[in-house]
Amino acid sequence: MAQKKIGIIVQRYGTDINGGAEYHARLIAEKMSRHFEVEVFTSTAHNYITWEHHYPEGTELIDNIPVHRFPVTKPRDPKKFGDLQKIIFEEEHPIDNEFMWLDEQGPYVPQVLEELENREKEFAYFFFFSYRYYHSYYGVKQFKKKAILVPTAEHDDVIYLRIFKDFFNLPGAIIYNSHEEKEMINKVSGNEQVLGNIVGVGSEIPAEFSPQSFRDQFNTRGNYFIYIGRLDQNKGVPELLDFYMRLLKEEKIDFTLALMGKSVIDIPNHPMIKYLGFMQDEDKFNALKGAEFLIIPSQFESLSMVALEAWAIGKPVVANGRTEVLQGQCRRSNAGLWYTNYDEFKEIILLLLENKTLKEIMGQNGKAFFETNYSWPVIEDKYLKIMGKLDINGG
Secondary structure (H helix, E strand, O other): OOOOEEEEEOOOOOOOOOOHHHHHHHHHHHHHOOOOEEEEEEEOEOOOOOOOEOOOOEEEEEOOEEEEEEOOOEOOOHHHHHHHHHHHHHOOOOHHHHHHHHHHHOOEOHHHHHHHHHOHHHOOEEEEEOOOOHHHHHHHHHHHHHEEEEOOOOOOHHHHOHHHOOHHHOOOEEEEOOHHHHHHHHHHHOOOOOEEEEOOOOOOOOOOOOHHHHHHHOOOOOEEEEEEOOEOHHHOHHHHHHHHHHHHHHOOOOEEEEEEOOEOOOOOOOOOEEEEEOOOHHHHHHHHHHOOOEEEOOOOOOOOHHHHHHHHOOOOEEEEOOOHHHHHHHHHHOOEEEEOOHHHHHHHHHHHHHOHHHHHHHHHHHHHHHHHHOOHHHHHHHHHHHHHHHHHOOO
8 A cells, every 4th residue: 555645845944954943844754754755845945034045956865855945936035025024014004915925925936836736646735834934825725625734823913914814724734833822823813623733843852962072062161051043133132142241240140151053143252151153963962951951032932942852851941931832831841930021030040040959840840741742752643643633534
């Protein structure tokens, strides 16, 4: 009997993309390839600001999965995109402006949808990652009950656009990242009748760690807490730096703030702030294992994979409490604390600086939370059950 085939459609795809929905999609593609034939459809872009051409057009095998890349027909014009965002978020506007925004948001790759249409009969289901992008919006509308949407939705202005009001009622199923994401989408679209489940994503956790090798390689001494991810405005890093610099002026602190990831902002030159740059997974996990805790200052998240990784290896999390998803995860896990202003940030840092027992208990809670909800056998089983229900319902 021929193995069932599924397609994964995502805006970017590559082993050098180590975060966000793109990494999420790659992990799911790799895990689902144990059960089905999997093919990936994506763009040739690497830069998520302009979607300019980067990878070769055509097909390559990544972990034995065919990855089909198509050129972006129209790269994004950041000024035009910014002007459109100002109109649709701040002014009265016709719905046509929202469709213009969607095309400009991109990546504008009509060839992906043409390829899916030509080969539709080969595939049982198409998984579309990230609701706000061109391929997901038009792909879900085109394939409807064969489409399984992984929205990775954040609580921002985009979710309230008129073009998305009925959109979440169209797919055969929706795989949510969190309780908060599901509640938000249900509220804006009234799509409770659509088959769905809160699943999230697992992570590849090393069997062994070497925090000392990280310390030796990057000349890191003493206690530190760590931020891992893109260093930009949208991730809340400027506020984190502002809060920490203020704390250093007010208190005698022996915690270094380590920053890991590609940066598009200026980093203060201070002995208690260490910028590490982008790192491969081995170094990332060694650094995380040696840290006192992970900090996540972002105000917009659908699910923080690095928070799950921290909990998986027994590390507490400190999060921006203005992000409903992160606050909810911290509450449910009993493995994280959250702040909404500077005073709360200060009290949490000082508390964790002094209370070793609390950090240990939170770390143990986080590990149990990860294993119960986000280990790969749990995630895979939920995906398989979603498809099983769709099979029973006739796709």
